[in-house]
Amino acid sequence: MAYTRNNAWDNNGTFQNTSLLWYAKGVGIMQTRALDDLNSWWFFAAIHGEYLNETNYPGWGSIPGPPQVPTTPLPSKSIQDSYWNQCQHQSWYFPPWHRGYLLALEAQIRAAVVSLGGPKNWALPYWNYLGPNNQYKMPPAFAQQTLPDGSPNPLFVEARYGPQNDGDIFIPIPPVSEQCQDNTLYTGSNPNTPRPGYGGPNTGFSHSGRLSGNLESNPHNQVHVDVGGQAPQGNVWGLMSDPGLAALDPIFYLHHANIDRMWAEWNAKGNSNPTASNWLNGPAAVGQREFIMPMPDCNAWVYTPAQVNSLSQLNYEYADLSSPAPTQPVAFDATTRRLTRLGLPPTVVAQGDRMDNENSLELVGTHDGTISLKSSGARVQLRLAPEVNQQVISSFAATSEGTLPDQVYLELENVRGAQDAYKLTVNVNGQTAGTVALFGLRRASMEDGQHGGQGLTFVLDVTEIIDNLHMNNALDVDSLDVRITPNNSISEDANISVGRISIYRQSYQ
Ligand SMILES: [Cu+2]
Structure with missing residues (x-):
C-alpha cells in the first residue's frame, strides 16, 4: 500500500x-x-x-x-x-x-x-x-x-x-x-x-x-x-x-x-x-x-x-511534489543571472562540478582574533590581501577567454556559544550577504563533543556582492565593512563568539 x-x-x-x-x-x-x-x-x-x-x-x-x-x-x-x-x-x-x-x-x-x-x-x-x-x-x-x-x-x-x-x-x-x-x-x-x-x-x-x-x-x-x-x-x-x-x-x-x-x-x-x-x-x-x-x-x-x-x-x-511557481523561468539559472548582471554574453561558461575541496579555496581577506558578539552583534573591517584581491579583479577580465569570474564566499568560522536560538544577518558594505541560524551551536561548542568544541562554520555566497562592487569600480580596496546583526538581542549567557571572519575565492580556471 x-x-x-x-x-x-x-x-x-x-x-x-x-x-x-x-x-x-x-x-x-x-x-x-x-x-x-x-x-x-x-x-x-x-x-x-x-x-x-x-x-x-x-x-x-x-x-x-x-x-x-x-x-x-x-x-x-x-x-x-x-x-x-x-x-x-x-x-x-x-x-x-x-x-x-x-x-x-x-x-x-x-x-x-x-x-x-x-x-x-x-x-x-x-x-x-x-x-x-x-x-x-x-x-x-x-x-x-x-x-x-x-x-x-x-x-x-x-x-x-x-x-x-x-x-x-x-x-x-x-x-x-x-x-x-x-x-x-x-x-x-x-x-x-x-x-x-x-x-x-x-x-x-x-x-x-x-x-x-x-x-x-x-x-x-x-x-x-x-x-x-x-x-x-x-x-x-x-x-x-x-x-x-x-x-x-x-x-x-x-x-x-x-x-x-x-x-x-x-x-x-x-x-x-x-x-x-x-x-x-x-x-x-x-x-x-x-x-x-x-x-x-x-x-x-x-x-x-x-x-x-x-x-x-x-x-x-x-500529495504535492511541485515547487511553487518559479519566480524566474527555469532556464534562468544562477549562471544566466550572473552573466546578465555582468553584461556578459552566454558564450562565457564555467567549468563543471567541483568537489568541496578546501584546497580549491584561496583566502582573500580576514579579520583575525575572536569576536565576541554584543547584544546588537558586531561590526568589523575585514582586511584584504592586495595580491589575492587583484586575482579576483583580474578574473573579471578573464571572461574574454570564456571563463566565469571567481566565486567568492564569506565564512564565519568557529562560531561558538551556549544557546542556539539566534539568527545572524551578515552585511558586506551595506549589501545583505545572507542570514544563518545557530541551530546546533551549543552541541558543536562542547569540548567533549565530536569536534572538540570547534563550533560551527557558516558559508555565505557573496559572489553577487563582489560582482556589484566590481561593476561600481569599488572592489580595489584594502578592506570590506562587515556587519553581523542578530534577529533578537543576544543575551550575555549565550556567550556567542566568532573565531574568524574570512573571504575566500574559488577560481574557475
Ligand atoms: Cu531538524
Missing part, C-alpha cells in the same frame, strides 16, 4: 484535518509509554538527541510542560549507545538519516492510530511553510490547548516561542527561502550551487559537525530556531531551537516531512544523489555507528542511504 503524505494546512490546519487529529491521538498514545520503551515518544526524541544527564535547562528534567517529559526509567546503556543521539547534522547523511527517522515514527503513529480504530492508511502530514497564503504560519491545531473532545491536545507545547520570542509562531520569508532548490550538486560546488552543496559535506557519522549543507542551512536550521525561539525572560529556549530537545515537539516531524518533500522534489527535477559507496552504504560500512530505528513490532530496522535513496523504493508519496 502506498501512503500519501498530505499538506497539514488542508482544512485550514485545524482538527477538521483528520490527518492532524489522528496524529494528535497517536502522539498521545506514544506519550503514555515509558522512557525506556523503544516505542515511546520520549525514546524517539532521544534517538534524535537528548540532555538527560544535565540538571539545568536544557536538561530534560527542567523543561516547562506540557509535555511533562520523564527522565526515568532509563533503558540499558547498550540500548542507549546504539539508538540515542543519532541524528546526522552538518553532513551529507542529513537527508537520508532523517528520511529513515520519519519512516519509523510514521509507522509508530500509524500503528497507534489503527489501534484506536483510525484509518489504516494514515500518513504523516507535512508543513510547507514556503507555500502560498497563510502556510508560513504554524497550523492552528498545534496551538490549541485541547482536542475537539475537550481532552488535552498532545500537539500543544509550552516551550515554543517563535521568531519574535512572543509565542506567535510563524516563519519569516525571507530570509527563509527555497533558494537551495536551484542547486544542481549534492556535495561540492558549481555555478548554481554554493559550497558545500545541496545535501551537505562528505563526512563520517556526524551527530554534530562543522558545516551544514544548503538544504540544512536554509530552510531547515532557520525554521528550527524560528519555531523554537527563546522565552522572553529567563534562560529557557524553545524545544525546536536545540537538536537535543527538538524532537520532543510534535511540529518537528511535520517540519522534517517538508524537508524530505523538498529533497524528493529536488530529485524529481533531475538532480542526483551521491553515488560514492561511503554515502550509499552509510557510516556503518566503515566501522562507525549504524542507522537504526525501532519499529512497532519491536524489531530493529537497520538502514543505509542506498535503501532510502528515492521515494520509488519506499511506500509513500507526497
Whole structure:
C-alpha cells in the first residue's frame, strides 16, 4: 500500500484535518509509554538527541510542560549507545538519516492510530511553510490547548516561542527561502550551487559537525530556531531551537516531512544523489555507528542511504511534489543571472562540478582574533590581501577567454556559544550577504563533543556582492565593512563568539 503524505494546512490546519487529529491521538498514545520503551515518544526524541544527564535547562528534567517529559526509567546503556543521539547534522547523511527517522515514527503513529480504530492508511502530514497564503504560519491545531473532545491536545507545547520570542509562531520569508532548490550538486560546488552543496559535506557519522549543507542551512536550521525561539525572560529556549530537545515537539516531524518533500522534489527535477559507496552504504560500512530505528513490532530496522535513496523504493508519496511557481523561468539559472548582471554574453561558461575541496579555496581577506558578539552583534573591517584581491579583479577580465569570474564566499568560522536560538544577518558594505541560524551551536561548542568544541562554520555566497562592487569600480580596496546583526538581542549567557571572519575565492580556471 502506498501512503500519501498530505499538506497539514488542508482544512485550514485545524482538527477538521483528520490527518492532524489522528496524529494528535497517536502522539498521545506514544506519550503514555515509558522512557525506556523503544516505542515511546520520549525514546524517539532521544534517538534524535537528548540532555538527560544535565540538571539545568536544557536538561530534560527542567523543561516547562506540557509535555511533562520523564527522565526515568532509563533503558540499558547498550540500548542507549546504539539508538540515542543519532541524528546526522552538518553532513551529507542529513537527508537520508532523517528520511529513515520519519519512516519509523510514521509507522509508530500509524500503528497507534489503527489501534484506536483510525484509518489504516494514515500518513504523516507535512508543513510547507514556503507555500502560498497563510502556510508560513504554524497550523492552528498545534496551538490549541485541547482536542475537539475537550481532552488535552498532545500537539500543544509550552516551550515554543517563535521568531519574535512572543509565542506567535510563524516563519519569516525571507530570509527563509527555497533558494537551495536551484542547486544542481549534492556535495561540492558549481555555478548554481554554493559550497558545500545541496545535501551537505562528505563526512563520517556526524551527530554534530562543522558545516551544514544548503538544504540544512536554509530552510531547515532557520525554521528550527524560528519555531523554537527563546522565552522572553529567563534562560529557557524553545524545544525546536536545540537538536537535543527538538524532537520532543510534535511540529518537528511535520517540519522534517517538508524537508524530505523538498529533497524528493529536488530529485524529481533531475538532480542526483551521491553515488560514492561511503554515502550509499552509510557510516556503518566503515566501522562507525549504524542507522537504526525501532519499529512497532519491536524489531530493529537497520538502514543505509542506498535503501532510502528515492521515494520509488519506499511506500509513500507526497500529495504535492511541485515547487511553487518559479519566480524566474527555469532556464534562468544562477549562471544566466550572473552573466546578465555582468553584461556578459552566454558564450562565457564555467567549468563543471567541483568537489568541496578546501584546497580549491584561496583566502582573500580576514579579520583575525575572536569576536565576541554584543547584544546588537558586531561590526568589523575585514582586511584584504592586495595580491589575492587583484586575482579576483583580474578574473573579471578573464571572461574574454570564456571563463566565469571567481566565486567568492564569506565564512564565519568557529562560531561558538551556549544557546542556539539566534539568527545572524551578515552585511558586506551595506549589501545583505545572507542570514544563518545557530541551530546546533551549543552541541558543536562542547569540548567533549565530536569536534572538540570547534563550533560551527557558516558559508555565505557573496559572489553577487563582489560582482556589484566590481561593476561600481569599488572592489580595489584594502578592506570590506562587515556587519553581523542578530534577529533578537543576544543575551550575555549565550556567550556567542566568532573565531574568524574570512573571504575566500574559488577560481574557475
Ligand atoms: Cu531538524
